[in-house]
Amino acid sequence: MFQQRVLIVGGGLAGLAASMKLAELGVQTSVMSLTPVKRSHSVCAQGGINSVNELTRQEGDSEWLHLDDTVYGGDFLQHQPPVKEMVDWGPRIIDLMDRLGVPFNRTPEGFRDQRRFGGTLHKRTAFAGATTGQQLLYALDEQVRRWQSAGRIAMVEGWDFLGPILDDQGRCRGAVAQNLITMEIRPFPADVVVLATGGCGLIFGRSTMSMASTGSAASRAVQAGARYANGEFIQVHPTAIPGADKLRLMSESARGEGGRVWVPRTPQDPRPPRDIPENERYYFLEERYPTYGNLVPRDIATREIFDICVNDGLSVDPEKPCVYLDLTHIPRDELDRKLGGILRIYEKFQGVDPREVPMKIFPAVHYSMGGLWVDYERSASGGLAKGSPKTHQTNIPGLYAIGECDYHYHGANRLGANSLLSCIFSGLFVAPGIQSMLGSLSDSASDAKYDPLMQSAQADHQKSHDKWLQRDIGGDNPYLIHLELGQIMTSAATVVRHNRTITEAIEKVNELAERAKKCSLSDRGNWTNQNVIFTKALIDMFPLAKAILHGALARDECRGAHYKPEFDMPGIESDDPAERHRQAEEWCTKFEEKNKKWLKTTIAVLDGKGEPSLGYEEVDISLIPPRPRLYGLVGAEIIEEVWKEQHAH
């Protein structure tokens, strides 16, 4: 009998959910991770996890409305069947995590408590203090440790995924990886490889993401022929704490609990913030969005804060762009009770008490909606077919992707507290499909006949590694190249995008990529050489950086997080009712034309030279037809009215 094995790469929520489910199904599983899995980036998630619950149901909420909020918030760019399946699973996932011991906050009677997040009217978000991601990850980590001690899961911690191993037919038969301590390079035969390697924030230099979120694993799959979808959709979180090494997240819940965003009306007013009288403060979100106030959706809040600093020159700090996020009007004990965790982070890292002094915050790259293209099989009811081996498989047979590194669920913009759900869901859901995929195979990658394939893959990677170590000194410094890449990407491809800057950025990135290939190492030893590991990851940031830039350049529209002022559709300014109606009709027609052209998944593949070429694919919008996304737009009412008239059949 041959022994089949699944290799999961990445030990965050998605990877661990998949491995524990596979272990339960009796599948031998290995989990490969750069860090001990308990240190994965999922721990950084703060706010909570969304699902319909008994309480919201009584307000009329349903899975369907959760689906609607998610696709509306995502500007309809995501395929709807996977989202439908995910929101249907939501309540079950929260229940499961509850059984696994996640210390969800409780009501006085002992039920799970919920809070409200952006983009919805319902209190769908279950939370465990301000460290929900950490708590969810630990619960899964514990289960994986349980299976590990039972011999069902093998941990491969401290290894860097170098690339998939493909056989002559282009099927994935395992992966090559490198040990971060010993620098050993070796093949890991596997019948299915699942990438659960998270986002690619480090391409933007500093972001809210962790040091392991380089995107290099996804890039290595793309370089092996995998397709990369919707790369240009990068979520920039409106509120982060600027830092020299990282931009630390300041959760949306700070505004949810009454936090107000403002700047002094006098540019760079030198007075301490509390000495600035009310009438000299500009609460720009509240003034510009009277209905939503400080709780406008993320992409809009981000653009406004960016605008006030960059275009209006009203940054509160002359040296760096930032605005005040003010909680000082809320009583101390209330703050400690509701926001203690995140306020302690601010205090610890800024050395300033945010209960006394307004926080200084600025937007930061936060999440990648796009990722590896993966397939799915639709069920008759509009969700996903159970146990289908197609679902979450990339275009490379045997190579799967789940979690942030795939492109499903969030479309053009992710709603807060939906990512934890999508990660756990995709991990749990993919397991039976992988099991049936294994069942359809007639052999195992550990069979002797694959030994030559394994050896040659290992030899290739070893050769290129050895070459790096033999590099001459005196070339470019990889750390400085990374700095430059981050600056280029942040200025060209984050909050506001202009075709001219993107075109320039592409040129600069191309040139930087060439320089990166020739950079030299300051450490040429072969033991715990972080210099060479980082440099290899840096090299692999470029294909994704290029895919992001090309995708952004080509997409001449505004959609979710992708905002090009040149293609913005302004609201209705006229006061005359007839004219308003006419303009709204025009607006709706333009909107439909735009969707016809751009309601498509961007798909990047690398050509022979490693340059991305783009293609487009239809989006499955069979469940909820697209409609205009009108948060805060002037004349939203008339547009909505006209839209309803036109679509009332």
Added chain:
Amino acid sequence: MNQPTVSFLARHEFLIRRLHSLTGIVPIGVFLCIHLAVNASVIEDVTAFQKAVYQIHSLGGLLPFVEWALIFLPILFHGILGVLILLGGSSNTGDYPYAENYRYLLQRATGLIAGLFILWHVFHMHGWFHFRWWIDGIAAPLGGALFRPFHAASTAGAALQNGYVTTLYLIGILASVFHLANGLWTAGITWGIWTSPNAQKKIWRFCAAFGIILAAIGTSALFGMRHAGKSETFETIQGIENRMYEIRVELGDIRSSEDKRS
């Protein structure tokens, strides 16, 4: 598993450590309290102290067994294991200068001092063993076995006339008292009696008060005894002790004994 290679100590580490904790309080801690209190009675009245000694010695031939079972063996066990525990730790008050960490260090230091002191103290007063040949041939010539039960206060006092000896006794008593008071506090955590930081803080104050009182009693005992042994009081006290002895012999409470040497 590799059960056979695991030592007895390792296999029963938990019970042995708990026994270590228990013996520190019962009987050793209790004994220390009684011992210091009885000895302190010398301040008030020499006869009271001598009476207590008679009471103890009324056990007669049983006394050595009782002493070994309830005092010496527990102390030896507590002490030897204490040394093993001490070797298993490495203090770091330099980098982590917290009160509890200093107490951890002090607990080990005072334990070591108390252990050495007790060894010497028992030799100094009792000569370790009661065999005649040992006492006469080895212990006495080495300056040990100075205590005479029928002349309790006077002989003990005489043995404490040297200032260095008194200082060593003072150090030994204070170390023992700290070790007991702090050990009481840690034992409460070990056995899970006081669990929260608040409770532990409260109990620490209680233990500290207990330690201060016991230290006062111990110091009184030491200096009271020393006073009893001073040349100006020595004769008087010996007279009292002689009278008490004679009365008891007459009453038949005790038999005339060779131990009655002065």
Added chain:
Amino acid sequence: MTTSGKPASFEVRILRQDAPGEPSRWERFRVPYETDMNVISVLQKIAANPRTIDGRDVAPVAWESNCLEEVCGACTMVINGRVRQACSALVDQLLADRPGEIELRPMSKFPVYRDLVVDRQRLFRSLVRVRAWLPIDDYSDRGPGPRQSQAEQEQAYPLTECMSCGCCLEACPQFQKVDLSEYGEGTSDEQRNAAFDRSFLGAHAISQAMLFNGHPIGKTSAAERLDALMAEGGIQVCGNAQNCVAVCPKEIPLTTSIARAGRATTIHTIKKFFDH
């Protein structure tokens, strides 16, 4: 807090070691001062320009890090003599406490791989020893978990914040480094785990055992965890120095967990004695 007179640069002294078994040495670097620096950004600066104070080009310093916001536990090291996370160690505060110089050392209770990178596998092995998980039947849909009061959640929550960083172990005078050198080059996992299993669990694992023993589902396997706490290297090794709770970056009530474990094992021992 920072003073108005900020230095133009400051010195960083790092205890370096090339590989296990190699001798360690101090190397000094001069780093230009910037506002808002933490020890991570200092190490990043040195990595980008690894030249010592006496002008020698050296290999960049190796260190571990990931989240940089003190929730992953990776960047734990000894900074100015005290174990903590490099990410939350702010340069301004360090220089205020000890002007002119910052000293970095790897944790001393774990074997060094290289420079500031140490092998903390033992820490995770301890979690296996105390069975730090809930033994639920399966991952199918069986409705919600047991209802819990706010008080129960508030007692459990601080314990669940443990990020396995190892601060409590580094500062513990009873937690000693396990020497694996007797096994030579190719120490097998079994040998290593056997050595770990004889050594002290440490505060973090004791606290995790109490976390799960306090959970309605975890209670069903409480006896197994208590047996683990009473095995060799168990709770009895604790010497009540209470450094663990003083250095814990998450302010987890570790000593309360230890005392509660003491109580539970007391009762467990008595029960076992009379019930078997």
